[in-house]
Amino acid sequence: MIIKFLGATKNVTGSKFLISSNGKNILVDCGLFQERGLKNRNWDKFPFPVKNIDFILLTHAHLDHSGYLPKIVKDGFSGKILCTEPTSEITKIALIDSGKIQVEDAEKKRKRHEKEGRKGLYPEIPLYTPKDAANVFELFQVVEYNEKIKLDKNIEVIFHNAGHILGSSIIEIILENKKIVFSGDIGRKENPILPPPEIIEDADFLIIESTYGDRVHEKRESAENRFEQIINATVKKGGNIVIPTFAIERAQEILYYLKKLLIEDRIPHLLTFLDSPMAIEVLELFKKYFTYLNGEAEKFIEKKISPFDFPLLHFTKSVEESKMINHIKGSVIIMSGSGMCTGGRIKHHLINNIEREESSIVFVGYQAKGTLGREILEEKQVRILGNFYNVKARIEKIEGFSAHADREELLNFLSNFKKFPENIFLVHGEEEVVGKFSEFLKQNFKISNIFIPSYLDEYKI
Ligand SMILES: [Zn+2]
CATH class of the missing domain: 3.40.50.10890 (Rossmann fold)
Incomplete structure (x- = not known):
């Protein structure tokens, strides 16, 4: 199988990871790029034929994980989007709001550029509208935590509570007799209103967030x-x-x-x-x-x-x-x-x-x-x-x-694995942070199979 990294690579937003195996294509998360310098990627042609994607698995409702859904649906994706019920409900609200902001921002930009008599760097048309956002809703298929879902006879997925936001998930995909775990965003051990992230004990491949991989939060x-x-x-x-x-x-x-x-x-x-x-x-x-x-x-x-x-x-x-x-x-x-x-x-x-x-x-x-x-x-x-x-x-x-695990909490998440993942991919962190986190892991766990993917990199796993 092949895993392709389409976002959150040496940066934090735009999470999108594509798994391709035996003619099936599964996209994990469908996030919007939000950093000023990377926003243009939202307008670029999607780097894979959208119509060939069979499923989207959504870890949680934050726009850097879900905000590209209206665009991908507008471009022809028509498969199911799997997520927990709270995630689907929160995502609906977030996408409609995002659609409104896209429309407003495009209009403001157009007016500003008109006044200044210049053309802007980015298109003055909205990426999508609230109506485009609403077209996403019928594709949601809600799942329960810890429920085994068969996507077809060879692919199984399980959502676990990530404790990051309401409904957030860590996603396991089992295919070709291998288990791939996507951490999504990992929550805190002590969140004021959510339970701590669920313990995961094994994986062959782990794709893990590293937002705060270089520091420990204040208590x-x-x-x-x-x-x-x-x-x-x-x-x-x-x-x-x-x-x-x-x-x-x-x-x-x-x-x-x-x-x-x-x-x-x-x-x-x-x-x-x-x-x-x-x-x-x-x-x-x-x-x-x-x-x-x-x-x-x-x-x-x-x-x-x-x-x-x-x-x-x-x-x-x-x-x-x-x-x-x-x-x-x-x-x-x-x-x-x-x-x-x-x-x-x-x-x-x-x-x-x-x-x-x-x-x-x-x-x-x-x-x-x-x-x-x-x-x-x-x-x-x-x-x-x-x-x-x-x-x-x-x-x-x-x-x-913060709703994100800090370095110690990420280490804690990793130390619960009974057998260490064969390969670990560090995503969802700024380049410097991911580098530091990688060094730290190599020293503390004596493991060398850590990868820091770049945008559009693909790995045969
Ligand atoms: Zn998040």
Whole structure:
């Protein structure tokens, strides 16, 4: 069989891995490239005949794993897309939202280029529309965790809980008497609302994420303390707390942390805006699929107490309401998307706060290279919607809230294997990080069969 790497190779986004065996082609994940420098790949011709792909297996709903689905369906894919039920439901929301953003961004770009009298680097047409996104839905086939599914008489797949976001999976594919394991994104041992990743004990080939393969996260308790400190210090100065929030999982987890800090009387009650229609919709799914949550969060819901609600929490659905937030005097907490500041309402909250020394911008998730979020973390001046702004607000990053395993947790995942995988492919990490993780694994596990694939590389396995 052949495995072809079509994304998340020495970079984080665009996860797509194609397995070809005996005339069958299975694509694992179908993600969008989101780094500024790689986005053009979303418009490139797909590097394999789309109509020849039989199945897509989806590890989870994040757009860097699912966001290319509308495009591939538009281009002719008509097979089944297998994933868990929460993944299918969250992906539907994410894709519609992504379609809207694609349309808006294309229009904004067109206007800007028209004004400036130039042609942009990328096409001014949307990659796909919400209607294209809706065409994906009928192809979903939902699966249960740990259920053996036969794709045909020679191919079997099993989804295991990855503990990364609601519904996320580690996927096993068994074919040609070999077992291939795709880690997807691996969650944390101690997630506030999800169970830890399932233990996998054997694989012949392992394709594993390496987002944080070069570092160890701050402990959850210390992250919570820091979050508390940032909020209190910002309130004292009279600024706002702006949290670029991934709508899926992170928003709900942050609400949970805020509720916890409030219950423990560690922060004052502040007007808090969940300024993300998508996060609000996804929150409903967390309530619906509460049996997928861990014991702590499930207990809340069983007692009919929401782990995500508190008195001054407001859901801002319309853009008008969102803009009105900027007229409020006194400190407020604003959670808004997108999480890496690549689009959406967060941009106007940034414009209103980034030059205010008294405000804080708190990153609570991964910021990929080439995204506005990363630029805010690293630069003194950034461009937002075509204008330049000086970064004067307090900028903080809390990695302890990450939904990704850190190096130790990745090692822990690996150490559960009774027999080591014959070959390990490191994906979903920046080039430097993947290199460091590879060195670390070679030293600690005394294994040499570690590969770092490049874009479009294929391996006969
Ligand atoms: Zn993810």
